[in-house]
Each structure stands twice: as structure tokens, then as C-alpha cells.
Amino acid sequence: MTTQQKALLLKDKQGRFAIEAIPIPTPGANELLVKIESAALNPVDWKVPEYGIIREDYPVILGYDAAGTVEEVGPEVQGFAKGDKVFYQAGPTNEYGAFQQYALAKANVTAKLPGNITFDEATSIPSGITTATLGLFTHNINLDGAELYPFWEEGGRGKYSGRPIVIFGGSSCVGQFTIQVAKLSGFSPIITTASLRNADMLKELGATHVLDRNLSTDALSEEIAKITSKPLEIVYDAISLPVTQNAAFDITAPGGYLVLVLSEAIDPAKKASQPKHVIVHLGATGPGYEASNSVWTTLTELVEEGVIQPMRVQILSGGLAGILEGLDLLKKDKVSAAKLVVHPQETA
Template sequence: MSQKALVIPSKQAPFVLTTRPIPKPGQGQILIKVESVTLNPIDQRIQSYGLIVEDYPAVIGYGIAGVVTELGEGVIKFSVGDKVATSGSAGKSDFCGYQQFALGDVRFTAKIPLNLSFDKAATLGVSLETPAIGLFGPYNAKLTSLIEHPGAHKGQTILILGGSASLGQYGKFILLSCPWYSNIITTALPTHEILLRTLGATHVVDHRLPAEEIISMIKSTTANNSIKIVYDTISDAHTQAVGWGVLAEGGHMVVTPKGDAETRTFAWTYGSPHTPPHYEFGEKLWDAVYGWFESGTLVPNKVELLPGGLEGIVAGLERLRDNKVSGVKLAVHPQETA
């Protein structure tokens, strides 16, 4: 049986809409009919610059939601017909979402409530995993695990640069799921302020201001040198200048390997559970998802649905490349592909 798929035929080649076989789920895997897949900025960089993925032809697409259609050996956690969200795996085409059927690794798949749309569920994937791993995973910021026990960070202030970015929105949720921070300062366009305050930000600073002005506004809201964690979801020269400008001695910068690291530390995040150091953490994270949705604590990103099924992806990725997406996640429905 074959399906429609948007494929990168060879490194840095343009996307091609073609057909490929529907994969068979193996042990610990399920087959998912992909009802919605979200677009991420990294997708365009994988295609244009040949990053991360080495095996071609390649399918990518890392935020997936759909319906379970087949169970692999030993799978008891899911049933055929379940609504699920899962995490695409870079470099493993069968596990990616720019196609009509994808495999799910049961460790990094969650059932979703019946009343939650596939589009909202598809915003999870890499956008939830990256801040979770960056802030609470087995390395990087090395905060006490969000799932195990709270404790060490009560009353602290954290700065999230790029608060309306998908990572910034889920980053605030991840912090609030363990309510140890008294202040979450974030940078974004003022048009997003109400949403970001709803998500838990205590201060929203306009990211278009000069770096020095942002630094002094942040310092005026905190005791000088009190920010121990900066999470930079954007990591360009401007956000990095702000981040390093407010980070305390002994503090930690997550995402970008730049700047003065003599008295402060930094780490780039590989925001995927599909790598051995993240297996255990990724499984715990995905195990928590259904409960977060049921309790209403996990607020998914807003979604803009693109027309044309898989054919809508190329234009959507160009908008991400040109910074023409603000505060929403782009999604397509692979089953609508002509």
C-alpha cells in the first residue's frame, strides 16, 4: 500500500510530492493516520542547508496528530481508533509527519482527549519537547525535574526571550507546571501581551526595543543580577545581547552556544526525545501529556491551517523563513492532499 508524501529526494534538493510505501509498525510502534502536522522553522533549514538529516530521500515533519490504525508487537498502551499526538524523529522518515501515515514510537506518543482538535495536538512535538528538555532535561539548565519533585527554584526569576514563539509559549507552561518561579519575564510584540500573561508571564517587554533599553527594563523589575536562567528561543545577536546582559554570575543560558562562558554556563538543546540521553525524560514527558490536557493546564498554541494538504507546506516554510509568522503554529492536513 502506498501513500502521498512530501519528500526531500537528496540533500538540499527541493521538496517533491510523491508516493512512498505505508510503513509497518514494529515492536513498540503504532501506525498513525496523520490528520494534522505542524511546520517548524528547522524544517526549512533541513531542506535548504542540509542540517541534521543524513539519509535521503527523506521525509520530515515533527509535530504529528492523528488516529491509530495498526498496532505493532507488544503494544498495549494504545488501541486502534485512539486519537494521539506524537513526536517525529529526525532522520527516520517513517516516523515523520509530512506524509499521510507515520509510525509512532509508543514511548513518545500520548492519547489526546476526544474534544481536542488534531491541529492543537499537533503543536506539541518538538515545540513542547525542546523547552522541556532545555529547561528540565538530563542536561542543559539542569533544573530539578518537572515530573519528579519541585524544590530548588522557588521565588526565582527566569527570562524567556521570544515569549510568543511556539517554544516560548510551551516554555512558560513547562515552568508553570512546577510553580517555583515568582517571575517569568518575557520578550514579544505588545500585541501578544494578554495571551502571554494568560500563559503565566509576569512581565512582557517589547522585543523591538534596543538591547540596552530591554536590559535596563528587566533589571528595574528584578534585583540586579538575580536572573539565574535565561531561555533564548530565538538566539540571534539581539536576543543574545539581552540574555547575556542580564544573566547573573553562576547563571545558565539555554539554547545558544555563544558569549562569555567563564563564569556562566550555556547549552544548545537538541529538542528531541529520540536520542539515548533523552529516552527516559521523553517518556515521562509524553506520559504526562494526557493529564495536562484533561486538567486544562496545557494550553496549546494557536493554529493557522494552510490549504492544499501536503502541498501547502512549501509556502508555509517560506513564511517561517521570512519571519512572517507571529504567535501561531502553521499546520496542514495531509489527508487533504489532492
């Protein structure tokens, strides 16, 4: 096997990207070496170069979602063999980054590809499912979250039957997986905000009501009151801009949980006056990376069963070089209800 590969390197903090040849890493204990066929883009991949946040290990290899074929199995790995098709939570450091042709994968955040999805579709799943589940299902794990009992554990499916949930940004990647895990947990109604052109697709995933993302907080509260009179004890803000955070905080019931996916931006006076649990959950890029492993034990079966569905994908041409165009589209908010994907092996 060749010892060199191509990778997209972010050369310096807030610096430029370059495609360069670098060595292929060797898997250590509980690791796999994967030949990456599909890598997906996330908002964090443009925020790191734009703001110089999160990463310090320059030159940096970004990319938090990958799918491909196992090339080599490290010591102590169980359940995987050379040639297996897999998808996995990539990042958070260079040797695990998805924007290269070969990378290491931690076996506990890797799943075999079921026969009903492609590499491209599979790569839309990891960060979305990780972020959705880690913010909500923290019963008995040492992580800040909404303390729900996992739907993938015995007795978990349908456990929250009849309880409402509101998800801001249902058509985002995080939102689409949050809708699906809420459905598996039995939540009903599942109310989400999005552009209304995406309503049918979100209802197929499990949303019961799709409200226009441009409604004012008052109008949103009025619409929700027409749907349910129960207290909103679980609210998930998959967008977490200041405007959505403050609206989400307002509608969360006293004592309820509001899950955020970006740093908190709620008006401090408002927050101090209302007893609500605000969870700032930076899972996929933070300490939750390792804690996410338990959903991975059943992910192949959940996807095979069709109860966790991948996103619609948009393929960018040019292999790793196509990432730059994709990051620009994400930054300009020009991607709706879809995951941008590249094929690293097609890099010139």
C-alpha cells in the same frame, strides 16, 4: 487496508520537493502506525532544504509534529489500541516523519488526545513541549540542561516558587511552552520578550511581564531591574539568534544557566570572562528525542487539566502541497504566535 500512501519528499540535499506515492511502513516493537490527520510545521523544516543541514537520509520526509488515529499497534506496545486518537513527537527519520499520510510513532513519545483539544491543536504541542522541558528539567537525566527538577514528578509543581526566569521570544512555539512549564514549576516573575501585540496572550499563558523584543540589551536590563532585584539564574533563549544569545548571556547571573536552542554564537571573549553555564540544547532533532519520554507519560492529563495549552493554529489548504507555502512564510518570519498546520489526508 491500502499499502501505498502520499508523502512530501525532499528529493536531494538542497533540492526540490515532490509529492510521491510510497509504501506505508509496518510498526516494529514499541511502535504504532498512525494515520496522520494534522501535521505541524517548524523552522527546522525550511532550514533543512535551505542549508542542507541535520538530515542525510535522502530522499527526506520532514515534519516533527503529528496527530492522528492509531491504525496498527506494534509488538510490546502497552496502553494504546487501534482507533486511539493520539499526538506525538515525529521525526527524526523518514518512517517517523509527519509530512506523509501514514507514519510510525514511537510509543514513548506519543500521548492520547484528550477530549478538550482538536488534532490541529494537538499537533502544535510535541516539539514545543519537548524543547521547553529538555532544556530545563535535566535533574538526574544524562543530558545537558539547567538541571531543574521536573514539575511533572511528585513534588515538582511550584518547586521554584519565587525564583525569576527570563524567556527570550515568548510568542514563539518554544517560548509559549517554556512560559507554561515555568509557571507550573512556580517561577515568578516570568519575564518574556515579544512583539507587544502578543502581550495579553502571553500573560494568559503565565508570563507576568512582557517586554518589547526590540529593546536594546541595556534597556532590557533596566526594565528587568525594575521588576526584580534577584539574580537571573535561569534564562531561556527560545530564539537564539546571535543578537538574542548575546543579550541573554549578558543578563544571566554568574553561575546561572542560559539555555539556547540553536548553535552557540556568544562572543568568545565575553564568554571566557564570565562563569555562566551555557546549554546548547538541540533536543527535538538530536539525541534528546529519546530522552524526552518522561513528560509524555503525563501529557494527556496536563493538557486535559488545561495547564498545558496548545497554540493558536493556522491551517494551510491543499494537504501536503500546502507545506511549501508554509515553509516560505516561516522563512520570511511572517508567522506570529501561531502554528502552521496541514491535513495530509486532503492531499490531491
